[in-house]
Amino acid sequence: MSYCVNCGVELDESAKKCALCYAPVLNPFEKESENIAPTPYSDNVFIPSSASRRYLAFIFSVILLIPNIVCSITNLIFPESGLWAIYINATSLLVFILFIFPFMFKKVNPYLLLALDTISVTLFIYAIYTMYEGKNWFLLLAMPMVISLGIIIACFLTWIRRKERDWPYIVIAVLSAFSIYSFFTEALFHFYYNTDRVFEYSIIILVSSISLIAFFLFIAKNKKFRQWLAKRFFV
Amino acid sequence: MAVKNPASERISDWFKLDNAGKVFPGQNTSTWSNVFRVTAVIDETVDPEMLRNAVIDILPRFPCFDVEMRKGVFWYYLEKNRNQCPPILPDIKNPCTRIKWHENGRFLFRIYYRENRISVEFYHALTDGYGATCFLCTLVAQYLRLRGHEIPVGETVLDINEPASPDELEDAFIKFASSKAKPDTKSTSVYHVEGKRLPAHTCNVTTGFFSISEIKELASKYNVTITEFIAALLVDILYHKQLKENKKQKIIGAQIPVNLRKSFKSNTLRNFSLFYLINLDPLMGDYTFEEIVNNTALKLRCLNNPKQLNAMMTSNTKIERNIFTRLVPLFIKNTIMGVYFSLWAENTTSVLFSNVGLVKLPKEMEQYVKSLSIIPPHGIRNAARTAAIGYGDVMSLSFTNVFDTVDVEREFFSRLVKMSVHVKIESNRD
Numbered sequence: 001m002s003y004c005v006n007c008g009v010e011l012d013e014s015a016k017k018c019a020l021c022y023a024p025v026l027n028p029f030e031k032e033s034e035n036i037a038p039t040p041y042s043d044n045v046f047i048p049s050s051a052s053r054r055y056l057a058f059i060f061s062v063i064l065l066i067p068n069i070v071c072s073i074t075n076l077i078f079p080e081s082g083l084w085a086i087y088i089n090a091t092s093l094l095v096f097i098l099f100i101f102p103f104m105f106k107k108v109n110p111y112l113l114l115a116l117d118t119i120s121v122t123l124f125i126y127a128i129y130t131m132y133e134g135k136n137w138f139l140l141l142a143m144p145m146v147i148s149l150g151i152i153i154a155c156f157l158t159w160i161r162r163k164e165r166d167w168p169y170i171v172i173a174v175l176s177a178f179s180i181y182s183f184f185t186e187a188l189f190h191f192y193y194n195t196d197r198v199f200e201y202s203i204i205i206l207v208s209s210i211s212l213i214a215f216f217l218f219i220a221k222n223k224k225f226r227q228w229l230a231k232r233f234f235v
Numbered sequence: 236m237a238v239k240n241p242a243s244e245r246i247s248d249w250f251k252l253d254n255a256g257k258v259f260p261g262q263n264t265s266t267w268s269n270v271f272r273v274t275a276v277i278d279e280t281v282d283p284e285m286l287r288n289a290v291i292d293i294l295p296r297f298p299c300f301d302v303e304m305r306k307g308v309f310w311y312y313l314e315k316n317r318n319q320c321p322p323i324l325p326d327i328k329n330p331c332t333r334i335k336w337h338e339n340g341r342f343l344f345r346i347y348y349r350e351n352r353i354s355v356e357f358y359h360a361l362t363d364g365y366g367a368t369c370f371l372c373t374l375v376a377q378y379l380r381l382r383g384h385e386i387p388v389g390e391t392v393l394d395i396n397e398p399a400s401p402d403e404l405e406d407a408f409i410k411f412a413s414s415k416a417k418p419d420t421k422s423t424s425v426y427h428v429e430g431k432r433l434p435a436h437t438c439n440v441t442t443g444f445f446s447i448s449e450i451k452e453l454a455s456k457y458n459v460t461i462t463e464f465i466a467a468l469l470v471d472i473l474y475h476k477q478l479k480e481n482k483k484q485k486i487i488g489a490q491i492p493v494n495l496r497k498s499f500k501s502n503t504l505r506n507f508s509l510f511y512l513i514n515l516d517p518l519m520g521d522y523t524f525e526e527i528v529n530n531t532a533l534k535l536r537c538l539n540n541p542k543q544l545n546a547m548m549t550s551n552t553k554i555e556r557n558i559f560t561r562l563v564p565l566f567i568k569n570t571i572m573g574v575y576f577s578l579w580a581e582n583t584t585s586v587l588f589s590n591v592g593l594v595k596l597p598k599e600m601e602q603y604v605k606s607l608s609i610i611p612p613h614g615i616r617n618a619a620r621t622a623a624i625g626y627g628d629v630m631s632l633s634f635t636n637v638f639d640t641v642d643v644e645r646e647f648f649s650r651l652v653k654m655s656v657h658v659k660i661e662s663n664r665d
Contacts, residue, residue, distance in 0.1 A: 019662030
């Protein structure tokens with residue numbers, strides 16, 4: 001018979017620590033091998049199957065597949081109207097990979113999913129590029145934009161998964177990432193159109209972001225201000 | 236070896252879901268299962284094969300549980316299950332997980348065993364705490380009989396050689412709802428304890444065992460009943476917890492289910508309970524514990540009369556009887572209920588306390604049954620859902636918590652200890 005020194009409650013014979021305050025059960029007169037009382041609950045955790053998610057993903061895939069097959073066959077029968085079925089196929093594939101594919105698995109590695117999403121978006125844009133070729137915009141503009149966005153999201157994912165982050169810091173990270181990305185895209189555009197102009201709209205974004213970052217940094221550091229905000233803006 | 240039971244001669248083919256049970260299928264999700272558990276601890280290790288035989292023996296006596304869920308065009312209904320009995324499962328760590336219609340031999344209750352424990356988990360659409368307790372006690376009695384003990388019929392142990400009476404199978408809501416008055420249905424959004432949610436299908440359960448005579452003595456100091464005292468204590472704990480959180484103070488809402496069988500003469504084994512909502516507004520000013528006890532007890536006593544209960548019951552049955560509600564196809568009803576419950580579920584409840592009351596067993600059986608306990612279904616956003624059951628001089632009170640916090644449980648049992656009540660704790664936490 002053990003009692004919690006902290007809560008004063010009697011504990012189950014099998015308990016190694018108090019269920020209410022997690023204070024360890026220490027009986028100096030009891031050898032470890034003596035405590036063999038069965039626990040009130042089994043260690044086996046039962047998680048019911050979640051087949052419905054996969055089932056729904058399968059149904060949506062079939063729904064998506066049918067118009068694609070119909071369009072592809074129609075396009076093959078009437079090729080003189082151009083290769084318009086490619087748009088439908090490419091769009092459907094993109095929708096499938098972005099929104100349906102993740103639901104086909106119980107747990108997917110987020111980096112793998114991000115890489116797949118980045119590749120599929122790049123390929124989708126390439127499909128459009130094959131129809132509207134000109135000035136090599138895919139290689140010089142679209143592809144670097146999509147890949148750099150993928151890299152920034154991957155960095156953000158790594159940062160946020162390392163430990164639990166306070167929400168103001170998450171907002172700061174998003175604002176910083178957004179500013180960096182705007183600089184990069186503007187540089188790409190200037191390079192593509194071969195202009196001599198220096199950064200314009202990204203400076204505006206940067207200035208707004210810096211002022212917002214300063215505000216959120218103040219919230220993150222100042223507990224009293226945070227409490228005051230929570231009280232005043234309670235929804 | 237299963238015995239052919241005369242009760243099996245009379246079995247209803249199908250049942251409509253009772254008035255309270257109609258809301259549950261629409262909210263059967265991974266986060267809100269509406270499954271509760273009753274457990275009996277006996278004096279010997281449970282033999283699963285013998286337990287299976289006991290279930291087969293008693294099931295014809297409970298035709299309202301020997302059913303499976305079916306979909307009609309407008310409503311769900313319960314149909315006689317074609318399987319012999321549900322599988323007898325070794326116990327798990329996470330009780331009260333959802334029951335899917337096609338699993339578990341299509342039965343809407345599960346049976347678990349572990350060491351000397353027999354647990355039955357019921358989907359709330361089938362029955363409430365009273366029906367579940369009757370089933371568990373009859374099951375344990377039959378198990379003990381198969382083990383060679385002489386167990387008579389009586390109290391909560393039903394006679395399995397008799398067929399189920401019609402009043403045990405009735406929808407008592409429809410039978411007794413006759414009020415012309417409209418109850419006050421005003422409800423407000425209330426305070427909720429927050430925390431990090433546990434993964435889907437899991438919950439923390441903490442059960443405390445304490446003496447009924449000790450808690451009764453404590454309650455009598457305040458001139459209140461045990462239910463009123465425990466409900467007030469829970470409200471007081473949440474009241475002080477919210478004060479410490481330094482936020483805008485919201486109303487504390489306690490949901491207290493009430494067994495209607497006491498006010499209306501019914502023996503139904505199906506759902507026949509309603510709940511009261513007792514509110515405490517912290518903006519009114521500072522409260523002492525005595526004031527909270529008085530506030531809770533007075534409000535409960537005002538509501539606890541057959542006239543008020545009948546009005547509440549009638550208002551619920553009116554919704555079911557409404558021609559427009561009836562004509563809406565089931566899939567639309569499901570969608571509406573799903574959206575409603577995911578958005579506003581438990582908006583009006585900070586804490587739930589369900590007291591099944593004192594369970595009496597035949598004297599010959601008492602020596603074999605060590606304890607009874609009940610675990611309430613876990614909620615979506617409620618860290619304090621509690622249920623209690625009394626057996627002998629021991630009351631067991633369980634908390635089901637979907638958050639990783641333990642504040643309310645710790646405060647509740649520590650307060651009892653400080654009031655000189657001896658408490659024994661068991662839990663499924665690591």
